[in-house]
Amino acid sequence: MLELKDLHVRYGGIHAVQGVNMKVNKGDIVTLIGANGAGKSSIVRSIAGLVRGVSGEMLYTGRDGETINLVGSMPEKIVKKGIALSPEGRRILPHLTVAENLTLGAYSRVDKKAIEEDRQWVYSLFPRLQERHWQKGGTLSGGEQQMLAVGRALMSRPDLLMLDEPSLGLAPILVEEISAIIKALNADGQTILLIEQNAYAALSIANRAYVLEVGAIVLEGSGQGLLHNPQVKEAYLGG
Amino acid sequence: MTSDLFIQNLFNALTVGSLYALIAIGYSMVYGILRFINFAHGDIFMVGAYFIFFAAAHLPWPLAAAVAIGGASLMGIIVDRVAYRPLREAPRISALISAIGVSFLLENLGLVVFTGLPRPAVQPQWMVDPITLGSIRILPLSFLVPAVTAILVLGLLWIVYRTRPGLAMRSISRDIETTRLMGVSIDRIIAMTFGLGSALAAAAGIMWAIRYPQIHPFIGVMPGFKAFIAAVVGGIGSIHGAVLGGVLLGTVEIMAVAFYPSMSGYRDAFAFVLLIVILLFKPTGLMGEKLEDKI
Ligand SMILES: Nc1ncnc2c1ncn2[C@@H]1O[C@H](COP(=O)(O)OP(=O)(O)OP(=O)(O)O)[C@@H](O)[C@H]1O
Ligand SMILES: [Mg+2]
Numbered sequence: 001m002l003e004l005k006d007l008h009v010r011y012g013g014i015h016a017v018q019g020v021n022m023k024v025n026k027g028d029i030v031t032l033i034g035a036n037g038a039g040k041s042s043i044v045r046s047i048a049g050l051v052r053g054v055s056g057e058m059l060y061t062g063r064d065g066e067t068i069n070l071v072g073s074m075p076e077k078i079v080k081k082g083i084a085l086s087p088e089g090r091r092i093l094p095h096l097t098v099a100e101n102l103t104l105g106a107y108s109r110v111d112k113k114a115i116e117e118d119r120q121w122v123y124s125l126f127p128r129l130q131e132r133h134w135q136k137g138g139t140l141s142g143g144e145q146q147m148l149a150v151g152r153a154l155m156s157r158p159d160l161l162m163l164d165e166p167s168l169g170l171a172p173i174l175v176e177e178i179s180a181i182i183k184a185l186n187a188d189g190q191t192i193l194l195i196e197q198n199a200y201a202a203l204s205i206a207n208r209a210y211v212l213e214v215g216a217i218v219l220e221g222s223g224q225g226l227l228h229n230p231q232v233k234e235a236y237l238g239g
Numbered sequence: 240m241t242s243d244l245f246i247q248n249l250f251n252a253l254t255v256g257s258l259y260a261l262i263a264i265g266y267s268m269v270y271g272i273l274r275f276i277n278f279a280h281g282d283i284f285m286v287g288a289y290f291i292f293f294a295a296a297h298l299p300w301p302l303a304a305a306v307a308i309g310g311a312s313l314m315g316i317i318v319d320r321v322a323y324r325p326l327r328e329a330p331r332i333s334a335l336i337s338a339i340g341v342s343f344l345l346e347n348l349g350l351v352v353f354t355g356l357p358r359p360a361v362q363p364q365w366m367v368d369p370i371t372l373g374s375i376r377i378l379p380l381s382f383l384v385p386a387v388t389a390i391l392v393l394g395l396l397w398i399v400y401r402t403r404p405g406l407a408m409r410s411i412s413r414d415i416e417t418t419r420l421m422g423v424s425i426d427r428i429i430a431m432t433f434g435l436g437s438a439l440a441a442a443a444g445i446m447w448a449i450r451y452p453q454i455h456p457f458i459g460v461m462p463g464f465k466a467f468i469a470a471v472v473g474g475i476g477s478i479h480g481a482v483l484g485g486v487l488l489g490t491v492e493i494m495a496v497a498f499y500p501s502m503s504g505y506r507d508a509f510a511f512v513l514l515i516v517i518l519l520f521k522p523t524g525l526m527g528e529k530l531e532d533k534i
Contacts, residue, residue: 048420079422091417093410104410107403108422156422 001026001191002047002160007056009042016042018215019056023208024160024193029186031194031202031223033236034212040195041088043212044162048085049075063159079108082159086166088195090149094138098129101137101148105155115155122151125181143174150178154185161185162193167201175201199236203227211236243375248497250381254450256489257388261443262466263473263481264395265436271412271476272432275331278338279318280440281463282345287311287441288360288448288458289353295361303361308441315437316430324426349456357455360448367449384446391439392482399478404431412476461507468510472517474527483525488513
């Protein structure tokens with residue numbers, strides 16, 4: 001579905017991503033782990049079209065079966081092609097209601113009826129959002145905002161859902177809740193690219209995993225494989 | 240002052256205030272989204288007044304008004320396209336300087352194309368034939384302007400709060416990047432914002448020219464400047480604030496002169512006094528919230 005070939009990201013003089021190769025197959029959960037500043041967000045933000053200094057190839061095969069290189073495409077075009085990103089830090093619009101935030105997530109679509117059905121579907125995934133649908137995004141708790149960020153990304157009905165640190169700053173019980181939902185979505189066929197600091201949770205649900213260090217992939221393998229890899233254990237799983 | 244005179248002045252205040260409000264909205268909306276002052280906005284008001292002057296020579300008045308509003312709206316979109324959009328990534332001061340440049344350009348273009356000769360505006364007679372209500376004599380225009388303004392403002396609020404592009408506008412004003420991530424084409428929404436703001440300014444220009452029937456290339460300078468002050472007084476970035484600021488400024492100007500006729504020479508200074516007083520007590524303006532600079 002998505003293949004990154006020799007991807008480089010540069011911000012002025014900073015060479016943040018240095019020749020990354022990655023692959024996301026349809027139906028998989030792929031996870032990308034790495035320390036702070038490794039370049040994880042830079043990769044997903046590049047895929048979403050938010051970064052200027054991208055070179056290399058990002059080959060994406062959308063629902064129409066056509067393969068295109070995403071490099072240089074505008075974010076709105078990429079969303080239409082079926083890729084959504086729930087960004088790091090949630091980025092909920094604080095002055096819009098929960099319902100409006102969800103409507104915004106569906107901006108790339110036109111069919112009102114289907115959008116409404118999907119809103120109900122998101123509410124069924126996150127009942128707490130339904131209870132608070134009239135509330136301003138800024139008044140939600142951190143966990144609720146994260147649910148809203150995931151729900152908002154789902155509202156575009158993406159073929160590829162990218163989640164940048166969805167468990168950041170959440171209590172363990174909420175981390176599990178989000179994890180369970182990610183798993184359930186995937187069981188329904190949703191392809192997911194997951195970025196996590198919490199390597200244990202991410203690796204245990206991933207089909208495929210990549211470890212990023214200072215802009216380069218240093219390890220890759222199955223989620224279970226990396227979970228038991230001594231290097232990973234030492235660096236990311238607390239020994 | 241007699242109560243009759245007071246009521247007449249009240250309508251005057253509401254008329255002038257409505258016109259300031261209509262112009263102020265455009266400043267406020269553009270600032271809300273792009274965080275810069277579109278100094279050429281007052282000149283769009285002028286363009287609207289000229290457009291109807293020429294259009295009314297060939298078309299029935301209502302149609303001419305529609306053409307003028309459409310033309311000025313397009314003009315606003317073109318200004319954004321050629322003078323501001325290329326500078327979106329540049330420091331904000333560049334766009335600001337570009338805006339000042341566009342303002343001079345439009346005014347001088349006005350001088351070249353329309354000449355400096357003041358033109359008599361077309362006044363539909365029924366709007367300016369005073370009607371008598373009891374002991375009060377009043378121009379139908381004094382009802383018409385506030386009424387048309389109310390309708391236009393309600394229409395705008397409907398767009399901003401009830402439609403998808405409106406949702407995108409409100410979203411952009413907080414977080415451009417996230418809004419793009421949702422699939423919104425930013426440039427299209429910004430163009431729409433300029434189009435709407437310019438349409439309202441042109442509507443104000445048309446009504447202004449009926450009330451003060453002399454059109455010249457600098458007709459937009461003072462009203463534009465005052466409307467900008469009204470937008471700041473109301474809290475720049477807020478549509479409600481722009482309306483409130485406009486009406487407040489109109490009221491202060493008209494009433495101060497009505498109560499103290501000897502002050503009439505200082506009329507244009509009241510705007511600044513109001514600005515200073517309000518900002519002393521509420522630095523963000525009456526309805527403004529603190530707008531943090533965006534990421
Ligand atoms: N807009 C930017 N301008 C300049 N440098 C940037 C920018 N965004 C990221 N960087 C730099 O690129 C590098 C990678 O950043 P990135 O955000 O991709 O890391 P990350 O792996 O997501 O980190 P974290 O786990 O802390 O979120 C960092 O050194 C960062 O400082
Ligand atoms: Mg990151």
